Each structure stands twice: as structure tokens, then as C-alpha cells.
Amino acid sequence: MDFRQLRYFVAVYEEGHVGRAAERLSLSQPALSQQIRQLEHGLDLSLFERSNKRLLPTLAAHTLYNHALPLLDGLQRAHEAMRNFKGQALRTLAIGVLQTVRPSLVPQLLERLRKAQPHLVVQIYELSGLEIEKRLISGTLDIGISYLPARQPGLHGVLLYEDELQLVIPATHPLKDFKKVSIRQAAELPMLMLGEEFQMRQIWQAQLASQGRRPQVQAEVNNMAGILDSLSHTSLATILPGRAKEAEQAQQGLLWKPLSEPRVPLKVGLVFRDAQRQQASIELLRGLLEEETDLRGPAASPLDALG
Numbered sequence: 001m002d003f004r005q006l007r008y009f010v011a012v013y014e015e016g017h018v019g020r021a022a023e024r025l026s027l028s029q030p031a032l033s034q035q036i037r038q039l040e041h042g043l044d045l046s047l048f049e050r051s052n053k054r055l056l057p058t059l060a061a062h063t064l065y066n067h068a069l070p071l072l073d074g075l076q077r078a079h080e081a082m083r084n085f086k087g088q089a090l091r092t093l094a095i096g097v098l099q100t101v102r103p104s105l106v107p108q109l110l111e112r113l114r115k116a117q118p119h120l121v122v123q124i125y126e127l128s129g130l131e132i133e134k135r136l137i138s139g140t141l142d143i144g145i146s147y148l149p150a151r152q153p154g155l156h157g158v159l160l161y162e163d164e165l166q167l168v169i170p171a172t173h174p175l176k177d178f179k180k181v182s183i184r185q186a187a188e189l190p191m192l193m194l195g196e197e198f199q200m201r202q203i204w205q206a207q208l209a210s211q212g213r214r215p216q217v218q219a220e221v222n223n224m225a226g227i228l229d230s231l232s233h234t235s236l237a238t239i240l241p242g243r244a245k246e247a248e249q250a251q252q253g254l255l256w257k258p259l260s261e262p263r264v265p266l267k268v269g270l271v272f273r274d275a276q277r278q279q280a281s282i283e284l285l286r287g288l289l290e291e292e293t294d295l296r297g298p299a300a301s302p303l304d305a306l307g
Helices: 004-014 018-025 030-042 059-086 102-116 127-140 183-187 199-209 223-230 242-249 279-294
Strands: 048-051 052-055 091-097 121-127 143-148 156-170 190-193 216-220 238-241 253-260 265-272
Touching: 004 018, 004 030, 004 059, 018 030, 052 059, 091 127, 091 238, 102 121, 102 183, 102 279, 127 143, 127 199, 127 265, 143 199, 143 279, 156 199, 156 223, 156 242, 156 279, 183 199, 183 253, 190 223, 190 238, 199 238, 223 238, 238 242, 242 253, 265 279
Parallel strands: 091 121, 091 143, 190 216
Antiparallel strands: 048 052, 143 265, 156 238, 156 253, 156 265
């Protein structure tokens, strides 16, 4: 087992698919598969189970992943430290972003970061809320953009903007003419949802649980783009944050309905572990993202510290 194999393993673990991991690594799929097989052979352990074209990590893989992240982070920091002696130091900023937030913030943020800090190498990771917090705790992420408040002790947040959950339905749905949909009505609808590991799903389940209800989930897709691509071909509905509508630019025939009785507010912000160490990065992102959310009009909230 070497660092290269660990890096390949982490990519496959996070993507859950050899093809996507190979694309992420700029590697051919057969070469990546061979490296994973060699790693499994060297460990004399099975790391993945194949099921319906997906790779499901074994218990051994979960354990290896938790050990691999700090090792790879330490290796990167060692390389950066050595470059200092050659005057070639590159400053990196690793940001974890929820996929339900990414389309409304990241494209504009990247260009503004490039102009503000041309020597900064920005690494964007699209992750679940739980994974963002785990990586912040382990030190493999610098800052997260996630829902507030943070759930892990030791993490802090700064509010960027407020949003709210909306019901998304195809244009042929029975509720197509409704201006708003109540939580009670939405709770009865068959749903196409993100998986239970995603914070958006957890927020919706908690909202229904507070009313003694459970979501009627008939199908799951593990990414928001897949849900938006599929929804217009079904009679199902889904729940997404209102600002995610910007990811639907190429989609036709989807209707976004505000939820009421009650509304389900969302707070989106920067999440971090060490405010003193990350102060410069926090202020940089706050300024750039404040400009971005201000451009969106009255829906954007001022930046307020949450602790």
C-alpha cells in the first residue's frame, strides 16, 4: 500500500463509481480498477462490493478511508512545506460545498477568487453536510459552505443567506395550479428524493416527524442533477432549496412551489473549525459571497456571526 493507491482508493470511495473516479483522477478506468485490485490483494481484504453498477464500501473500506484522509492531507502539507525552500510555495484553499448549494454560489465564486487571489489554488469538493463536517474536524478541509447550525461540536458558522424548502413537480402534476403547497399536502405525495445521508433529506424528514409524519419516498437518486433530469419524466415530486432552481437552467417543465403551514427556512453559511487560523480565508470568502448574495436581491440576508 502506498500513497498513490490511497489517493486512488479515496477517489473511488467518494465517487462510488470507477468511471467517475477515473475521470476525476485523469486516469483510464482499467488502470484505476487494476490499482484497486492490487490494493485489495496487498491487504488481503475486499474493499468494495459491486451492486447494480455501484460500488458499495465494505466495513474495511470505511476504516481505511478514515485513516487515509489525514495521511494524504499530511503528505500534501509536507510537499507544500518543501516547496517553501525552493520559493515555489502554493497556497491552497480546500472548500467543501453542498451539492444543493453549489449551483447558486460556486461558478461566480471561482472567478471572483481568481481575480482577488490569482496565486491561490482553490479546491472545491461537492460533499454531503456530514462529510463536510467530518473533513473540517480532521483538517482535510479549510472551510465548508453548508446549512447552519453545524452539528459537530467544535465547529462554528457565519451566515451567508437564508433560503427555504420548495416543492418541485413536473408540469403535469395534479398540484400544478397551486401557488403554494402545505406541508400536510406535500407529506402525502410520492417522492423522488436524495438519499438519507444528505442533509436536505434529513431536514425534510425532521420537519415531517415534528408533525407525526414520514416522507413517502418511492425513488432515490444520489445527486441533485439526476433528480432534476428525472423528475419531468415521472409523476413524482421532490423537495429542494429554492435557490437550487438555478441548477435547472436546461430543464423544462418543472414547477417550483413554495411550502407553507409552516414554511421551512434554511440558513446557508460558512462553516469552519479554527476561526483564528482561517480568519483571512473567512473574510475573503465572506466579502466575495456577500457581493454575490447581495446581487440576488432581497432574498439575501446580511452576514451575521452565529458563534
